[in-house]
Amino acid sequence: MSDPDAIRRWRLVLGRYAERSLPGDGLSEAERRADRALDYLYAREMERRGLRRDRRRQGGPGSLDPSQLTPLGWLAELRDLFPRSVCETVQGHAIDNLGMQDLLSDPAVLDALEPNKDLLKSLIAFKGSANPAVREKIREVTRKVVEDIVRKLRPRVEAALAGRPNRFRRSHVKSMQTFDWRATIRDNLRNWDAERKAIIADRLRFHGRSRRKLPWTIILCVDQSGSMLSSTIYAAVMASILTALPSVEVRLVVFDTAIVDLSSEAHDPVEVLMSVQLGGGTDIASAMEYCEGLVTQPTRTVFVLVSDFEEGGSVPRMLAAARRMASARVTLLGLGALSEDAAPVYDRRMAERLAGCGMKVAVLTPDHFAQWIGEVIA
CATH class of the missing domain: 3.40.50.410 (von Willebrand factor, type A domain)
Structure with a gap:
């Protein structure tokens, strides 16, 4: 390959195991940091498979030695380098697939983790073996994630259980869930625009909902x-x-x-x-x-x-x-x-x-x- 951009991208994809063929000398400072952060996690899996990294360059200037990072520092690097969605994905790999349980055993590290549903699943599975301090942190993270789920889910659930649409009662609450398109078309037929071949609605109709008691x-x-x-x-x-x-x-x-x-x-x-x-x-x-x-x-x-x-x-x-x-x-x-x-x-x-x-x-x-x-x- 002669394209420098393609070489850098392949180097970041393949990591330190491509060092001999694709040296990291051409990486920018930000790319070096990203390479080190990803190597900190994914090199563990490669070593578990029996692969060994080239140690010749470690310890010198610009070393990407993953031992320079701690779990807390690594999480800070992830947040600084990558979008939130990428951080959550890599964090999930660390906990679920690559066995970095040390992320879950330190209250300070738990504070730094990005709360999400995947993290919640890992914490619930881990909580039985956690010490009291970590268990309390797990409770805090659980509450944050659950509150976010409830906030998103409650309106949809309450709307589904609020009652069947009552088309004989008009509503002052205007939303897509209460929009009565049949009545809107009927009331605006006089506004037919032949040139546009469309109804220009100047009156929108909304229906109420019949509240039901549910014994x-x-x-x-x-x-x-x-x-x-x-x-x-x-x-x-x-x-x-x-x-x-x-x-x-x-x-x-x-x-x-x-x-x-x-x-x-x-x-x-x-x-x-x-x-x-x-x-x-x-x-x-x-x-x-x-x-x-x-x-x-x-x-x-x-x-x-x-x-x-x-x-x-x-x-x-x-x-x-x-x-x-x-x-x-x-x-x-x-x-x-x-x-x-x-x-x-x-x-x-x-x-x-x-x-x-x-x-x-x-x-x-x-x-x-x-x-x-x-x-x-x-």
């Missing part, structure tokens, strides 16, 4: 095995939002091979997430039997199973519990995922068997789950 019990039964961590986070947030609705009682139960009733903490997603214990097996049957005992008004109860449906306990008992609740006219919903991206990772065969017992099964994002709930309790 319902919603039981969220959440699989807390490691594979369902994203779903557990969003289930905790959804429980807190649903708890704030009038005339709705929320029961929150998390399980693996043990069952923990967190209904009293359902209003506080941070407390819920600090209470969950990830890992272990999966005993859906026992969890469903426990939740069956919480049902007092079957026709006014929605049972939501959030799981990958990979039953490690008794399948016949699980299916029998589903049949009993369905026969009692409990509304049964199964969510194979409850995360923003709704990745469909679940046992489809088992989900089909549950569907055969009267459970409706879907893979939904949280806002679509709220719409589903709204349709059920309309």
